[in-house]
Amino acid sequence: MDNQITIEVCNKEHIQTIVDGINHYNWSKVPALSSVWIPLEFMAKDSKSNVIGGILGGIGYWNGLEIKILWVDEAYRGKGIGTRLLQHAENFAHEKGAQVSMLDTFDFQAEGFYVKNGYKPIGELEGFPKGHKRIYFSKKLIDQRV
Template identity: 65%
Template sequence: MTEELNYTIEVCQKENLRKIIDGIDEYNFNRVPALAKVWTPLEFVAKDKAGIEIGGILGGVGCWNGLEINLLWVKEDYRRKGLGSHLLKYIEKIALNSGATISMLDTFDFQAEGFYLKNGYEVIGEITDFPKGHKRIYFAKRFE
């Protein structure tokens, strides 16, 4: 005996996004009130003297005052020279001044595990063998 479905699953279109976001927001905020009304993007690029992009950081502060860092990149020639730490401290300072109380991010063991540990982040979880032979690591740092 099979149950007949009264719904379909389709590829999400741009016009569907708002309904989905509003739906989860309504559910979440009925349980834990938001501390901020909107996502505040914090996205910065570092350029050399010629105006060429040599690094950048993409993140933002969410409704419960958490800084979420989605991506940090430094051009190979500028790695291990302090630019990554400078970008990280820059976004953390702005987030802290905006009311953030914590920073969260993830990386892989072949990317920047030691870098984040050196910058005061603590491992809060990991997924082993993803990708195969490696691990994905989740970090957090509380602001004092």
């Protein structure tokens, strides 16, 4: 190993170099179906225009919907808002060509919610955080509009 190698904090330019490096490698193995990350960022508002929930994610290079955050204000939980946000993002992604959705949650967050919405657990990380687990889910996307 080269003794002259250093480890340093990245700036934006370096982050782009790292992203470009992994993308170049990945695309040499499996060609991208999309050349860009397509953000999917939607919010729910109440009658007074207060944000009461939202979903943040996007469609990646191989046309998979990657959900990073889904949140509904505690006062509005159990009223179907999370399901509406999730289905809206899934439908939007499916229209753009996504065939699968993926996400993770913790056992104290929304494990049952995702199962109820058709997601299948594909992996778990026990003891993270301590006394809990992180669960990874996926779902094949189909057109849900009636």
